[in-house]
Amino acid sequence: MEETISIKDIFKTLKKRWKLIMLLTLIAALISGSISYFLLTPVYQSSTQILVNQKQSKNQLDSTQIQSNIDMINTYSVIIKSPAILEKVIDVLELSQSVDQLSQKITITSQENSQVFSLMVQDSNPLRAVEIANAVSGTFQKEIKDIMNVDNVSILAKAELKENPTPVKPNPLMNIAIAVVIGLMAGIGLAFLLEYMDNTIKDEKDIETILDLPLLGAIQKISKVHNKG
Incomplete structure (x- = not known):
């Protein structure tokens, strides 16, 4: 009751x-x-896909080499956001931001047991987000040969500016x-x-x-x- x-x-x-x-x-x-x-200022996102795959002299898959490439992604995720890469990107694009500020805009994601990882850039300007994503991935592909003495990075997909970009936040x-x-x-x-x-x-x-x-x-x-x- x-x-x-x-x-x-x-x-x-x-x-x-x-x-x-x-x-x-x-x-x-x-x-x-x-x-x-x-x-609130709208923020746009652009991304590129990068493949980590050592070039083979024979037409066969080496499981050990594939696993090694997958393990290297963790190291590459750190290198790609390092001053060695980002300082060159800032100079090329003539950005007014610091390495730390640019690094905060970059996110690296990868799927388990995959040789492909994604580089995502967020910026208040959709065109600048595309330019930064392509510049970082391109600079990384070029500089990693000297930094790690390897040639196992390829760009699968470049960032593109959509006709009507929609902010992610x-x-x-x-x-x-x-x-x-x-x-x-x-x-x-x-x-x-x-x-x-x-x-x-x-x-x-x-x-x-x-x-x-x-x-x-x-x-x-x-x-x-x-x-x-």
Whole structure:
């Protein structure tokens, strides 16, 4: 019985404060949308694919060499973001950023047991993201021959500028959805807080609950009678 009454009280509170809940939810969505669309700088992403594969003199696959190439990807991921590569890219593209700033824009990803890894670059300018991705991969392919004394890097796919590039972040719809959930939770929480702090007596049930005494009688509200004439 107590659980049923408790559930009824919950729905009663939500029904009573629904305007407040909806208002906070709407405000949160509007704030999130405004920030996502007007304040946050859009970031674009471009990527290249690089193959690590030692050139073989015979037309046969060497499993040991393949595994060695796969293991080298971890080393290459470090080298490709090192000053030895990025300083040359900065000079070629005449970038105003430092090696550390450029390194933060670069992400290296690879699949398990694959000789191919991806180089992804994020930048506020979609064209610059493409240029940096191609410059880094090209410089890496050229410089790795002297750095590691090997010739096992090939570029499978260069970065290309799409006709209508779409930013990878921010994601306005996702941000608004998250804001709606947060606003809804905040509204519900505030509604229950206000209800908890409201200790005014509104009806006979409140008197019985507060005093823990049975109600013997009540005075009905008498409406005023207006005499005509």
